[in-house]
Amino acid sequence: MVPPHGTVADAHAALHEVFRGAVVVKLGGRTQGDPALPAALAAVSAATGGRLVVVHGGGDAVSEIQRARGITPEFIGGRRVTTDADVDVIRMALSGLANKQLVSALLAAGVAALGLSGEDGVLLEAAPTADVRMGRVGEPARVNVALLALLVGAGYCPVISPVSASTAARGVALNVNGDDAAAAVAAAVGAAELFFMADVPGVLVDGAPVASLDPAGAAALVRAGTAGGGMAAKLDAAQAALARGVGRVRIGDLAALADPARGTAIVTGAAAPATA
Ligand SMILES: Nc1ncnc2c1ncn2[C@@H]1O[C@H](COP(=O)(O)OP(=O)(O)O)[C@@H](O)[C@H]1O
Ligand SMILES: CC(=O)N[C@@H](CCC(=O)OP(=O)(O)O)C(=O)O
Numbered sequence: 001m002v003p004p005h006g007t008v009a010d011a012h013a014a015l016h017e018v019f020r021g022a023v024v025v026k027l028g029g030r031t032q033g034d035p036a037l038p039a040a041l042a043a044v045s046a047a048t049g050g051r052l053v054v055v056h057g058g059g060d061a062v063s064e065i066q067r068a069r070g071i072t073p074e075f076i077g078g079r080r081v082t083t084d085a086d087v088d089v090i091r092m093a094l095s096g097l098a099n100k101q102l103v104s105a106l107l108a109a110g111v112a113a114l115g116l117s118g119e120d121g122v123l124l125e126a127a128p129t130a131d132v133r134m135g136r137v138g139e140p141a142r143v144n145v146a147l148l149a150l151l152v153g154a155g156y157c158p159v160i161s162p163v164s165a166s167t168a169a170r171g172v173a174l175n176v177n178g179d180d181a182a183a184a185v186a187a188a189v190g191a192a193e194l195f196f197m198a199d200v201p202g203v204l205v206d207g208a209p210v211a212s213l214d215p216a217g218a219a220a221l222v223r224a225g226t227a228g229g230g231m232a233a234k235l236d237a238a239q240a241a242l243a244r245g246v247g248r249v250r251i252g253d254l255a256a257l258a259d260p261a262r263g264t265a266i267v268t269g270a271a272a273p274a275t276a
Contacts, residue, residue, distance in 0.1 A: 018149045019189040022051035026182035028230075029058040030199040031254065032102060038109035040257050045111050045157055053148065054106075054113075054159045055185055057178030058098035065089050078233030079129075082136040082175040087163075090175050095119070095161040103159050114156040118164030119173055121147050124181060126164035126174045138174030140184030141167050148189060160185065179230075183237035187244035194241050195263075196234050196251045202264035203227055203235070203251055212265040215239045238266045 006014075023044055031037065045052040059080065063073040066089060074081040082090065095117035106113035118124025126138025151158050162181035166172040179196060186194035202209025203218075205226055213221070218235040221227040227235055231251075238249040250256065252263020 015145060015149050016190065018153045019051060019191065021048055022053065022152070022189050022191045023048050023193045023195065024053045024055065024182055024186040024189070024191045025195045025197060025257070026178055027054060027056040027102070028178070028196070028198045029056075029060045029098070031197045032056060032058065032098060034254055036254055038105040038111070040254055041106060041157075042109040042111050043258060050112075050155055050157070051152060052111075052157050053152065053185055053189065053191075054102070054157060055162060055178055055182035056094070056098055056102055056159065057162070058094045059178075061093045061098060062086075062090050065093055075229075076131070076133060078179075078230050079134060079137055079177050080175060081134055084136060087136050087173050087175060091117070091163055091173065095163050099159060099161045106157065106159065111157050112155055113159045114151060115159045115161070117161035118176065118181065122165045123147055123158075123160065124162070124164040124176065124184065125167050126176045127167045128174060136174055138164055138166060138176050140164065140176060140180055143184055143188035145188050148185070177233060177237075179234050179237040180240075183241040183244075183246075186241050186246045186249075190245055192247045194238070194246050194249045195257060196238070196249070197254065197257055198230070198234070198251060199253065200231075201253045201256060201262065203231060209252070209262075210264050212267060215242055215266070215268060218266055235266070242266065242268050 066073050099115040103113040103115040123144045125142040127141040129137045129139055162176040162178045164174050164176045166174045218239055222232045222235050234251055241249055249266040250263045256263030
């Protein structure tokens, strides 16, 4: 990325240009099989001039394989307790099947998708989680932005499985929650928007999606238990992304991906729109 006689400032400016207006979309496991998804992502890719990065989950598929092996899935704070043996199940389900199914569906929709996990090219590094009960789980520590810039700059849409390389030891993989990985990627590239696509139309309060929240409002919903489980994890990740400079975070379903008036927008400051 750095030209032979370029300065660090030149290199930063080049990265900024590659990701200008970029959108990072996190696909939850339950959204990935929707037949309308590839065309919707193709539209985002076109609208952003190809500056689309996809991060996916696939937690339900992992749980299914665990159960077939006689293991009961266990979660703490929305993150899966992961044994050494589980790591290979997660590699198989996420970096393998889920990743390749998405890549192939996107290619069929005309998006130049290129699949990789956080392990590939050390795209994502994660620090082992301090809570020892979690086992082989990590928290994003570093994103290889130069590698992403190489791919996006060459016209590819990276499709990322969140399994990451450990900062503690080379060649060790850690299970990273897809929401956490997406927030880290969005922050690292300075994305204009991070969109969490889930199986719900937004953050629900009394059964209806809230149009917009500021970080304090999001934290309050988690504290009150109104947003729990996977949604609490998303709101945590959303706050982390905003604090690190992502322009806007939205949570919603497939319809909300195409329509900014739908879903829940999480934005900083008093400028938060009453109806997003
Ligand atoms: N207030 C809330 N609004 C919406 N969903 C909520 C809320 N509280 C808990 N949830 C749960 O969070 C889920 C979405 O998170 P999750 O299952 O982790 O999605 P994904 O697989 O897309 O990451 C919803 O299906 C719902 O069961
Ligand atoms: C540490 C951790 O929780 N990892 C997640 C990774 C997959 C994921 O995030 O899947 P969804 O987006 O479908 O929930 C897991 O093992 O389920």
